[in-house]
Amino acid sequence: MTYTEARYPMIFDLSKHASSPTDHDWEIFQKLFPYMGAFLYIHTTREAYLDDNTFRILHIQKEHANGLLSHDRFTQVMQNITRNPVARQNQVYQYNVGSEQLQLRLSFVERDAQSWMGFVQDITHYNDGFCPMYQDAGEYDPLTHLYHRSAFIRRTEQCMRECPGAGYLAILHVHGIEQIAQQYGYSQNDRCVIAISQALRSFSSPQVIIGMRSYKEFMVYVGGSAAEQAGTIFQRMRAAISGCVITDDFGEVLKIDASDALTISLGYSVRTAGSHDLDALINHANFSVFEAMNERKDICAFNKARYEADKTQFRELQLFRRLVSDNAFTYHFQPIVSAKTGEIFAFEILMRAGDLPLTATQILRIAEQNKRLYAVEHATLFNAMHAFTEHQEALSDKKLFINGIPDHLLTETDFDLLQTTYGELLENIVIEVTEQSDVDSDLVDTLKARCTTLGCQFAIDDYGAGYSNTSGLLLMMPDYVKIDRALISGIENDSKKQRLVSDIISFAHENGISVIAECVET
Template sequence: MYEISFSDGTIRYIRMETSREGYAQIGLVEDFTSVMLERQRMEHERDYDALTGLYNRRAFQRESEALFEHSEVLGHAALLMIDLDNLKRTNDTFGHDWGDAYIRQAGQCFISSVPAKTLCARISGDEFNLLFYGYQSQEEIRALLQNLSLAVSNTALELPSGRKLPLRLSGGVSWYPENSTDLSTLKKYADFAMYQVKKAEKGYITEFDLELFTKNAKETEMRRLFHKMLNEELFTYYFQPIVSATDGSIYAYEALMRGNLPALTRPDQILQLAHEEECLHEIERLTMFLSAKSYATFLSTHQIRGDELLFVNSIASQYMNHDEAVAYVEQYSFLQDRIVIEITEEDSPDLTALLKKREMPGFSGVFALDDYGSGYSNEKTLLELAPAYIKLDLSIIRDIDSDPDKQQIVENIVSYAHQRGMKIIAEGLETPAELLKVLELDVDLLQGYFLAKPSAVPKPVSAESVAVIERFRKHLA
């Protein structure tokens, strides 16, 4: 249908159709009433959802935007986003015709349960938007939402069998102007609130929670940064000396992971995200390869002697696959007999993974049990892991010089380990008094800030700590 204005001010309408032979046919429409009815039909099809009779997405957007240009009309307003909870099951069980009937029933419930001025729309298959506006307070709207929830709970679709299928929905509400005065932001907030319902138990309407949204946004950003870190291998490995208790020389280095992004540096953060995102294997692979790469650089630049062991933190449940192990052998075969696998995950060791680590081509098969005494390590773990090294947790070492109970614990562990050919490492040493006491308790190896802090390039052992060790040995002699 086309409208044509003539120079004399008259308006005529023409209809263009295609004949059966494919020729265009133009006819003058004389009946103005039929023209107007046709126009109304076209406008209705443009703006309304055919199934429910509610506004469609485009009309809802247009009408909402028009309202948001007049804050005095909006007053207090609420945007309600709804998802129907039983639609997929209805479609799968009874067919799409009954799914359509379920949607239609929902639309009728909404129309009959809210004030006439409320904007109601079907946005997509099972998604609806309702905009309540022009109220004096949130409490007025909350009363309307309560009425709607009650109406929904009393609505059901009667199925062919005679059984009634209850109408069930999940919804999220955002508030104007309390949450935002911007329509797109309110949509984002209402959608977030609805998602929280669907993620939980479904079947109710909840209001937007800014604190929860902020927390979720932060977590989402952290996950994005974590995957960026993995994809671009944005890791640095710091190295901390493990020192001989006999003469203060460097016996080994422990490789400690650090993230290279300002918001994501701590190993505990990285490992937690790796666990949540199911990326523990990628962390294991990167740790093995990148720590070895740094160590090889120190060797080639003569920054270390070359006979020190390398303690690498490993995840108990993870191990390199065949292709990764082959690549590691090709690049770092000269280093493999110096590797000590340090188990750090706070779970019982995975025996299959431990066996795979032990049998990896070229590796020494030597383990260290980290954080012993922190709560998860026990005698059963010692028997399953059979480590060559036991690292005493810093919670035991802290203030050991003044705590007889801790001294007794270390004395017992040292006795147990030495009878079985294991070496004891006291980690977390921060004072001369702590160092002196663990020397008296006959530990084998030492680690901590008092001796040397972790750094990207290995540092020498502090002269003060070496002096403590030398004085102790001279005293024994």
């Protein structure tokens, strides 16, 4: 086999020896390490061969199926790479790709007397603070190298003045980041965001302005001549994010389940020629992405009729996002009184939205609709424990009941952080969950095992409502069962409720379960 016949001659000795690697092996390597490329230069033929990763990293066109580059073209590529060395970093260079700059590490090794090979590695995503392409780095987020919100607005307003024709303002929400973080640990959050921002930056131009609003939401304005291709640009952005490659700290590709892959909801509004009302465009795009998420659509355009019909629900979502992002939760302590002594035995901590007009029921509903229940679970546990430490003297040795969401348990990383932060205080905690027919029994077992590890206790909330049954109670075997208000309210005048509650109490006490009555008001 000659060099020009081989697809990847630079890496492997394609002999007939069984132990020699194959082209297929190199393809596997490329998939596992997408930020690493390799190339070979042959002195005798004055030819260079680049693998697919190298072409992709350098953003250059592949001219031949086997990766062949002429001597002159290869020399030009090497000159482009090495033109701007990074100070105080060995073999690291700034590499221009349009308006973007990458950091590349370049290394060479002599293969034999006739050839030498080299490796190029894109290390931009390893250096979060690197933002050399911008003289005013204060305009840009150091992690993503995208505009901050205020800078995005300034640049968009400038583009609207310079290009008074039609334009498109889009809000892009990325799904799947939390699922990946839960599977691989929250250290991967930044990796996901970096990969997403790299995909988006490839679309950036003076007429395509991209900004970061949060780690999972991005803003895009398409104006000028690019506006004619806005629909295509949005579709390509969607495909680029779905195809993002997420790597671990060693550059190895994470094996992400299809159900946890990155997807987007994109909502956009259209600027009419001559209009300069950017606030209205942003508000309408916000509503459109809300509609896209609710209707499970990839892309959704602003519709005024739907806006008028659904703006109350949209307003609730905005309030919820503010509640979570600002951690504006507040908590009330509801006393639990011993029927024997009349003394306060424990407190249940009740979640509230502070000054925001949202009830606890609304918070949970909105969180479920928008796949944010984990954020509520995380906030509840950590905030409740923080409140417990602040009121330790007043609470003394009282138990503290905290509502949990069994199908959105803390990740191992967050659970370890909770245990490390609050230590022995957790022994006074009772985690309560609502008995549900659709909760995975393995999750309940995990929750109970964690309670044992922490030294805390376990309770079933709202017993007697919905799915509650005796076999479920036996299966879960809690320390406490809280009888739902539906059975307690008006019990003094209802003999059927009295008999039913009496039977529950007798059964629970016979099995070592303490009983709490909810909402005793008379």
